[in-house]
Amino acid sequence: MSTTLTVPTSGTTTLNPGPVTNEGSSSGSGKLRKWRLSVAGRKRTGWLKPTPSLQSHSTTSEQSADRDGNDPYTVLQVVEEDTTKDGTGTDGGYEWEADSSTEDGTGSDAYSWIDPSIVGSARLRATPAGSIAESDELHSPGTSSIGHALSETHLSTFPTPPDHTSHKVQPRRPKISPSDSYNLLLAYQSSQSTSSSSGRSSQQHPSTAATSHIISPYTSSDGSGLRNPTPDWHDLVDASVRKSLGAEEVKRQGNLWELITGEVEYVRDLRTICQVFIQPLRDQQPPLLIPQPRLDAFITEVFSTIPSIYVGHAKLLDRLMERQRAEWPLVTSVADLFLETFLEIIDLYETYMKNYPFAEARIRRESDHNPAFRDFLAERNTHELTRRRDISSFLQRPISRLPRLILMFQSLVKHTPDGHPDKEQLPMLEQILSTALRGSQLGIESAEAKIKLWNVAERLLFRRGEIIELDVAEPKRTLVHSGYVFRRVRSETNWHGWQDLHAFLLDNYFILARDIEDGKYVVVSRPIHLDFLTIDTADGPPERRYDGMTRYKRRPDGNLLEPVFQPERLMFPFTISTGGTTSRSFTLCTATMAAREQWREKIEGAKTLREFDVESNRMFAVHRLSVPTEIKEPLVAADSFQWLGRETLSVATAKSVWLGWRNDAKSLRELIKLNAGVISSVSIVPDFAQLLVVSSGRLLAFDMDELMSTNEPSTWVQQGGSHATELSREPVAFARVGTTKGRLLVVHAVHSRNSHSTTLHFHEPLLPSARTRMPFRQFATLVVPGFASELAFFKQTTAVVTERTFVVAEPGNPTFNSIPILPPSTATATVARVVISKPLGMYQIAENEFLLVYEAGGCIVTKYGEVARDGACLRWNLTPSYAVFRHPHLLLFDQAGSRVEVRHVPSGRMCEVIEEKGMKPLVLSRVDQALLGLSPGGLVKLVETFEL
Numbered sequence: 001m002s003t004t005l006t007v008p009t010s011g012t013t014t015l016n017p018g019p020v021t022n023e024g025s026s027s028g029s030g031k032l033r034k035w036r037l038s039v040a041g042r043k044r045t046g047w048l049k050p051t052p053s054l055q056s057h058s059t060t061s062e063q064s065a066d067r068d069g070n071d072p073y074t075v076l077q078v079v080e081e082d083t084t085k086d087g088t089g090t091d092g093g094y095e096w097e098a099d100s101s102t103e104d105g106t107g108s109d110a111y112s113w114i115d116p117s118i119v120g121s122a123r124l125r126a127t128p129a130g131s132i133a134e135s136d137e138l139h140s141p142g143t144s145s146i147g148h149a150l151s152e153t154h155l156s157t158f159p160t161p162p163d164h165t166s167h168k169v170q171p172r173r174p175k176i177s178p179s180d181s182y183n184l185l186l187a188y189q190s191s192q193s194t195s196s197s198s199g200r201s202s203q204q205h206p207s208t209a210a211t212s213h214i215i216s217p218y219t220s221s222d223g224s225g226l227r228n229p230t231p232d233w234h235d236l237v238d239a240s241v242r243k244s245l246g247a248e249e250v251k252r253q254g255n256l257w258e259l260i261t262g263e264v265e266y267v268r269d270l271r272t273i274c275q276v277f278i279q280p281l282r283d284q285q286p287p288l289l290i291p292q293p294r295l296d297a298f299i300t301e302v303f304s305t306i307p308s309i310y311v312g313h314a315k316l317l318d319r320l321m322e323r324q325r326a327e328w329p330l331v332t333s334v335a336d337l338f339l340e341t342f343l344e345i346i347d348l349y350e351t352y353m354k355n356y357p358f359a360e361a362r363i364r365r366e367s368d369h370n371p372a373f374r375d376f377l378a379e380r381n382t383h384e385l386t387r388r389r390d391i392s393s394f395l396q397r398p399i400s401r402l403p404r405l406i407l408m409f410q411s412l413v414k415h416t417p418d419g420h421p422d423k424e425q426l427p428m429l430e431q432i433l434s435t436a437l438r439g440s441q442l443g444i445e446s447a448e449a450k451i452k453l454w455n456v457a458e459r460l461l462f463r464r465g466e467i468i469e470l471d472v473a474e475p476k477r478t479l480v481h482s483g484y485v486f487r488r489v490r491s492e493t494n495w496h497g498w499q500d501l502h503a504f505l506l507d508n509y510f511i512l513a514r515d516i517e518d519g520k521y522v523v524v525s526r527p528i529h530l531d532f533l534t535i536d537t538a539d540g541p542p543e544r545r546y547d548g549m550t551r552y553k554r555r556p557d558g559n560l561l562e563p564v565f566q567p568e569r570l571m572f573p574f575t576i577s578t579g580g581t582t583s584r585s586f587t588l589c590t591a592t593m594a595a596r597e598q599w600r601e602k603i604e605g606a607k608t609l610r611e612f613d614v615e616s617n618r619m620f621a622v623h624r625l626s627v628p629t630e631i632k633e634p635l636v637a638a639d640s641f642q643w644l645g646r647e648t649l650s651v652a653t654a655k656s657v658w659l660g661w662r663n664d665a666k667s668l669r670e671l672i673k674l675n676a677g678v679i680s681s682v683s684i685v686p687d688f689a690q691l692l693v694v695s696s697g698r699l700l701a702f703d704m705d706e707l708m709s710t711n712e713p714s715t716w717v718q719q720g721g722s723h724a725t726e727l728s729r730e731p732v733a734f735a736r737v738g739t740t741k742g743r744l745l746v747v748h749a750v751h752s753r754n755s756h757s758t759t760l761h762f763h764e765p766l767l768p769s770a771r772t773r774m775p776f777r778q779f780a781t782l783v784v785p786g787f788a789s790e791l792a793f794f795k796q797t798t799a800v801v802t803e804r805t806f807v808v809a810e811p812g813n814p815t816f817n818s819i820p821i822l823p824p825s826t827a828t829a830t831v832a833r834v835v836i837s838k839p840l841g842m843y844q845i846a847e848n849e850f851l852l853v854y855e856a857g858g859c860i861v862t863k864y865g866e867v868a869r870d871g872a873c874l875r876w877n878l879t880p881s882y883a884v885f886r887h888p889h890l891l892l893f894d895q896a897g898s899r900v901e902v903r904h905v906p907s908g909r910m911c912e913v914i915e916e917k918g919m920k921p922l923v924l925s926r927v928d929q930a931l932l933g934l935s936p937g938g939l940v941k942l943v944e945t946f947e948l
Contacts (some may be wrong), residue, residue: 034691041384044073056338064934088888093344097878103378103678122297170676171594184380186369187807191237203607214292230404232254232257233257235585237329245869248414248417253330253331255411255415256334256412256851258408259334259412260320260324262408263313263317263403264317266397267310267313267314267402268648270309270310270397272386273303273394273397274306275385278303278306280376280380281295281870282295284376289366289373301355301359302362302363303353304351304355305348306352306395306398309348309398312341312345319337320334323337327588333420333421334423335425336421336425339428339432340427342429346432346436349436350439350443352397353399353440353443353445354447356399359394359449359828360392361454380622398467399944403437406430409426410430412426416444448480449478449479452479453477453506456479456504457520460521460523461521461522461523462523463830464830465830466830466873466875467872467873467908468527468908468910469685469909470506470509470527471508471907477506477507479506480506480602481598482503483599484499484500484591485501485590486558486571486588486589487586487587487588488589488863498571500515501513501524501588502514502521503599505603505606506623507610508610509528509530510603511523511839512525519640524873526726528584530606530607531614531910531912531913533578533607534576534579535574535576535604536585537573537575538574540573540574542573543573545568545569545570545589546568562655569591571589571590572589573587573588574587574600575595576603580896580897581896581897582878587599614913618912619911619945620891620914620942620943620944620945621913621942621945622941624940625662626938627662627665627668627938628658628666631668633655634654634934635653635938635939636653636654636680637651637652637681637922638682638932638934638939639664639683639929640929641684642939643684644708646661647663649661649668650682650691652682654678655673655677655679656670656672657671657673657691658670658671659672664847671708671716671718672691672720673719675719676696678693680694680696681694681734681923682925682928683737684926685737685744688767689705689768690702690704691704691707692735692737692746692925697728698728698775699727699728699732699748700727701725703775703905705768706719720944727748727776731750732748732789733788733789734749734790734923735748739793740798741810743779745763745764745793745811746762746763746776747762747798748761748763749761750793751787751788756787757785758783758784758785758800759782760783760784760788760800761778761781762779763813765776765780779811781810782811782814782816784802785802785807786802788800788801796808797809798811801839803838804839804884805819806839806842808865819861819865820835820861821851821865822867830873831859831867834856837857838855839854840855840880840882843885843905844884848863849862849863849868851863853880853892855876855881857873857875857876857878858890860872870900875899876901876909878893878897878902880893880921881893881894881895881896882893884924886944888901888905888906889902889911889944890905891931898919899914899915902914915934917935920933921933
């Protein structure tokens with residue numbers, strides 16, 4: 001039998017090589033055929049495969065194909081070799097050799113995926129054209145090869161004219177990567193649809209027809225030219241194979257095929273995120289977000305763990321492809337590969353799902369405020385790999401992947417026979433993924449609530465000039481409830497007017513605002529902190545609402561127009577207030593009784609959670625100090641200090657001072673007893689062993705070395721007023737101890753009887769070795785206008801608090817300045833209302849910033865006394881009578897309400913409220929003095945806590 005072969009060179013040459021042996025099974029499985037050709041001293045070697053018209057390998061088919069003019073074989077590879085000694089070649093005829101099998105004559109095809117005896121078909125073993133010519137640069141199965149696509153050069157390897165300069169190339173057995181198994185299957189399927197048409201209407205070369213439709217799963221393609229761009233498992237397997245299997249196994253293999261092809265698409269999308277969005281965003285010049293740390297934070301917040309998830313799934317896909325290639329067409333199991341992978345990366349999914357709402361909100365916000373970023377996303381949407389999908393579609397892929405896998409695993413386990421390993425592993429996989437979804441659900445809900453809170457906070461418009469810190473950046477901050485409420489507004493022109501308000505209940509504030517254009521909210525009243533919010537009534541009778549005339553209509557019996565009033569509506573009121581002596585109250589209404597009840601439940605629930613949170617995270621705790629039962633008279637003053645290496649407590653009644661160890665109430669002794677006067681203050685002078693006592697305008701100093709010479713209470717000595725050193729000759733208003741100009745000074749203030757002024761006397765304590773007769777020496781005297789009530793020490797100056805203002809002066813320098821200095825600007829209108837109230841204290845909060853505390857609020861000034869921060873000020877939630885600064889917190893004592901408001905001064909944030917019934921703070925005489933107070937239960941101390 002003779003066969004005619006066609007050599008696709010520049011000129012068509014038809015030769016008859018002679019008889020060729022066809023080795024094929026009865027089922028018609030064909031073999032690759034090797035041929036050799038010697039032309040002018042050069043040797044050419046190639047591979048042939050039978051076209052579908054020769055699958056039967058019959059003489060009749062061959063002759064028929066010859067008559068039709070079609071080539072019965074497709075040339076897959078041509079390798080040229082110089083056979084002359086000098087490499088120049090000689091003229092001569094064509095010498096052909098054709099083999100009926102591969103190199104060894106009996107070996108199987110290198111691309112054979114299955115045993116032909118099992119499948120019973122040679123078509124699945126047919127090698128797709130172009131695959132044999134792959135180079136060694138193709139990635140190996142052992143490395144991550146996700147995203148590798150067959151290059152165009154691999155798909156178009158044709159014989160070329162002789163090249164005398166080419167090197168010798170030895171034929172080698174082709175290699176295949178695991179990720180190309182999918183390509184080969186699609187190539188086979190496309191070859192079935194193109195083989196029949198190639199002989200009828202196309203002059204296209206057979207090798208070109210066999211290779212032109214190979215689609216890579218890692219490149220964008222619409223699948224044009226394929227009979228079925230997304231074939232199922234049964235489309236790729238012979239009917240004889242399907243008939244030999246049970247129905248359940250066919251469904252199971254179909255599910256496995258769907259699982260693997262779905263993984264191919266998923267990995268492609270993950271790679272698209274990394275290559276189309278993340279890397280270009282990093283490489284964009286100029287950068288879309290400035291500075292660089294902001295860009296890095298944005299990428300981390302938006303894309304989270306996607307790069308790590310992609311690496312894990314890329315490795316999984318490699319292993320899936322390798323197993324599919326080795327076991328085709330009957331894949332035994334893939335559950336073990338999925339189980340091993342998800343045990344490693346399931347935490348990455350939980351992290352990503354909890355972060356997803358933040359990523360979505362971050363992209364939306366950046367797009368709204370950054371036109372360059374918006375243009376970048378629009379350009380990315382037109383990229384070939386995105387297939388006109390926006391970034392949100394890609395970010396949702398990991399979110400939807402786990403539920404999809406769970407459904408696929410559930411379907412797969414139904415068709416898995418008993419005793420199969422997948423029967424145990426698939427439920428384990430389903431449990432792992434379901435647990436991750438449930439575990440992340442709370443995080444997702446919390447993130448969505450946080451985003452709602454951020455959206456509300458961004459749209460709130462507060463009164464200009466007031467610092468209101470909602471603390472929305474706090475991780476635990478949430479939006480508890482929101483909705484419309486209504487408030488009656490009476491005026492001279494409209495006695496039945498109503499105002500529609502939008503109420504927002506956060507876990508720390510209750511806010512009332514009115515809607516305006518562009519979705520903004522104007523805050524109509526200062527937000528009420530939950531620590532001060534109370535519900536007075538929530539069961540009052542409904543009120544009737546009339547909205548006035550809406551339109552006119554003609555009377556039925558005449559031509560006159562009469563107004564038509566809208567029907568009345570019932571409003572259900574509830575009253576809230578801030579509590580305390582200066583309480584603000586609001587009567588709000590809802591449209592239904594159910595809405596009113598919901599507001600009541602939400603407010604009470606939020607307050608309960610707030611109380612639990614504050615109690616477990618107190619910044620200042622109240623400790624009770626024990627005093628001996630022998631003290632029958634009420635306490636009026638106290639101090640806590642270090643003496644002889646131990647914590648010492650001094651408490652004073654109207655006539656005496658008791659001293660002893662703080663943690664040992666039995667050690668307290670009455671060591672100072674005065675026959676005249678009423679004690680108002682007691683304080684220690686640190687490092688100088690002097691105890692200051694103010695009694696009825698007299699400033700007395702007692703020597704501690706004489707009172708408590710040892711640690712043994714039995715050696716302590718009681719003294720009277722005659723043993724003290726008196727520092728004042730006039731009635732003393734108050735005494736303070738502090739450091740200025742590098743010296744520790746004792747200052748007492750004397751109010752003038754003849755003029756509205758105060759004289760400050762500065763005394764410097766002396767060490768025992770430097771004393772002559774007196775333990776103090778006169779340092780300076782200062783006269784300031786007004787009656788002073790408090791004194792603050794700074795590095796070179798002192799600040800005197802008077803009835804209306806603050807006076808800054810330097811000891812020994814008669815000049816002084818009054819602050820604050822208000823610029824003539826309308827932006828300081830709020831500050832102007834604050835500074836007309838009673839001053840309480842002045843504290844340094846930063847290098848060049850000072851806080852002025854008033855009854856109504858506080859403002860920040862520079863070291864020159866000018867209002868800072870564009871006139872922004874703080875407003876208190878209560879009316880304090882005394883203030884203490886413990887960096888960075890300010891404590892505001894409301895003696896009438898027995899409450900203490902704690903503020904974080906740098907941010908203005910409201911931290912907590914300390915409630916102690918009947919507590920009265922004791923005025924501090926020095927900066928580092930302990931915070932002590934008197935309550936009906938005895939002596940208390942406010943102790944600052946620290947985070948563990």
